[in-house]
Amino acid sequence: MTEEEIISFVDALDGVLTLRPGPGDGSPEIGWGDTFFYHSPDGTVPQATQPFATIVTKDYPGDEESRLDRPGAFRVNVAAGRAAFVRWVGCEPREHVSGTGPVAEDTVVAHPVYGSLGWLAVTNPGPRTAEAVRELLAEAHRLARARHERRSGASG
Template sequence: MTIDEIISFVEDLDGVLAVRPGPDDGSPEISWGDTFLYYAPDGAMPKATQPFATIVTKNYPGDERSRLDRPDTFRVNIAAGKDSFVDSTGHAPREPAPDDDLGVTDAVLAHPVYGSVGWLAVVNPGRRTDGAVCELLRKAHHLARSRHERRAGSTTS
């Protein structure tokens, strides 16, 4: 899967806002070229909500283990929930072990930094993981939509 294919897939889900920071929007330079995917049915950037998925194209400080500095390498990060994390990794959410190879491509792994809170990551999704990535993105979207609906319901009661 390419970055554009992933973004297109997610944008076809209801209420998705894809944010692509760039030099003219006031975002930090390190985020330029990356994509942040939110559930935002009104189309406005959520104020106090994390994205349900991201696509990063470079190493961030403290997050070099995926080796995104290789040519044509990116990582999709997905907050698909604890059950999906366990189903995908075979263990409860945790940070990857120091000797885990997080640069392996086309494999569903614990996120190098946010694995302890249940985020999953795939470097260069391909034939082996494209179906799993789509299903995980659907689940993450569903969880984000459910959180949004709970919050909206609590503000009207």
């Protein structure tokens, strides 16, 4: 899967706001080139919530295990919920120990930094994980939509 394939898939889900920070938009330089997905039916950046998924294209300080400093490397990060985390990782998020070494490519793993918060990640998703990535993104979107509806009192 390419970054653009992932972005197109998520953009097709209802109520998604996709942010792609870059020079001149007021965003911090460290986020330039990355992609952030929010559930926001009104198209505004939610103030009190995190994205439900991200694509990162570089190593961040303290988050170098995916080795994103290589040409073309990227990682999709997904807040797919506790049940998905347990299914893929085999333990509760709070039991996950981060910082366990290099992250395998095209494999669903606990996020190297935010695994204890229930985030999953795939570095350079390919044939082994393409369907799983789509399923995890759809589940993360469903959960984000449900949170939004609870907070706003909306239904449907």
